[in-house]
């Protein structure tokens with residue numbers, strides 16, 4: 152059986168960046184992904200755009216907080232869209248927010264392959280072989296069968312902390328007290344919209360939506376319609392369905408959620424088609440391949456990041472990532488969304504210890520399931536930050552396998568130096 156230095160489970164922003172950075176660090180890397188491409192929630196759940204990942208210094212000069220591999224991905228997507236579509240979406244010095252996920256999928260794939268990462272798609276990690284504190288192999292399930300794959304070090308980027316949970320390491324789910332997670336949302340796209348016409352009635356349509364909700368004509372518990380632009384002039388992106396009080400890690404409850412949320416898509420699309428100017432010729436183009444999960448398991452790691460760390464803009468000695476996205480909590484019980492915003496010029500950092508689960512020597516975790524509270528996760532869960540967490544985990548894993556294989560023994564000074572040399576703001 153082939154032995155890898157590093158196995159990364161999950162190929163979202165965190166997993167792709169982890170695999171690329173580990174391979175660039177000299178490790179022999181396998182990335183295992185359940186779906187048919189890299190990109191995770193952006194690819195499978197149609198999540199878009201990138202939420203803000205920058206601030207300004209006292210001279211109003213921009214400080215970009217998510218850099219390194221994330222900046223490279225944005226650059227490569229711009230280059231590709233320039234080749235394919237002309238210069239329209241390609242202002243090279245501007246920050247990227249809205250992006251085309253088809254470019255993302257191929258850019259991540261090319262970056263991973265050129266770094267030397269081996270990809271294994273259509274494959275789910277379903278088990279872990281562990282000896283004491285050391286993970287020896289992950290058990291995978293795919294069309295070839297059910298079998299083990301060995302490595303010296305593992306990175307759990309499944310979003311749901313599957314590998315950590317399968318390893319018997321402690322995890323938490325949802326908020327303290329009742330364990331409820333942020334709602335799940337099925338994103339969808341509508342084509343053929345006359346957006347300038349729609350913009351003239353946007354505010355009225357929001358009012359009418361609220362009225363319909365009050366009258367019980369709309370069942371969706373979300374308080375308003377959350378709409379984003381796309382890279383097409385006639386397509387709108389809807390992040391506006393809402394399923395609450397369903398566990399994202401129960402197959403039965405997720406099935407119920409998928410069934411209910413599909414009705415919400417048609418309810419909202421029909422409402423717009425009937426009432427909104429600009430929607431006369433609109434076509435329901437696509438729903439995401441699966442419902443989007445904002446929050447599920449989080450590991451219980453060497454440090455638990457809290458809301459106080461965020462609001463105090465704490466800077467950790469072992470920081471490996473920086474973020475200032477607001478604490479954005481979609482009500483886990485029903486209607487309403489709360490925000491706590493960072494003042495311009497401020498940000499917090501995330502310590503390496505949040506990536507280290509208790510109970511394993513050779514496992515790191517990156518992405519939305521690192522060690523934190525529900526409130527802290529509501530901020531760093533955005534794609535740009537997940538990407539930086541992945542880069543940090545991959546870099547650390549490559550260092551660990553050159554040493555004794557233990558992720559706790561990675562030299563933090565050397566890790567931070569390498570991340571900085573590789574373009575990261577930490």
Ligand SMILES: Cc1cc2nc3c(=O)[nH]c(=O)nc-3n(C[C@H](O)[C@H](O)[C@H](O)COP(=O)(O)OP(=O)(O)OC[C@H]3O[C@@H](n4cnc5c(N)ncnc54)[C@H](O)[C@@H]3O)c2cc1C
Pocket residue numbers: 160161162163164165166183184185186190191192193195196198199200201202274275276277308309310311313335336337338390442443444445517518519520532533534535537
């Ligand atoms: C509805 C919704 C709207 C959001 N809106 C925004 C937004 O506007 N802007 C923003 O920046 N962020 C947004 N986010 C947050 C962001 O999309 C996610 O938090 C982020 O993408 C998580 O990245 P990740 O790499 O940790 O996990 P994911 O992107 O979820 O990737 C995990 C990958 O692991 C794979 N996987 C899972 N389990 C296994 C397994 N057992 N074996 C093998 N593979 C497995 C999955 O197929 C997936 O590809 C939103 C999230 C949701 C759900």
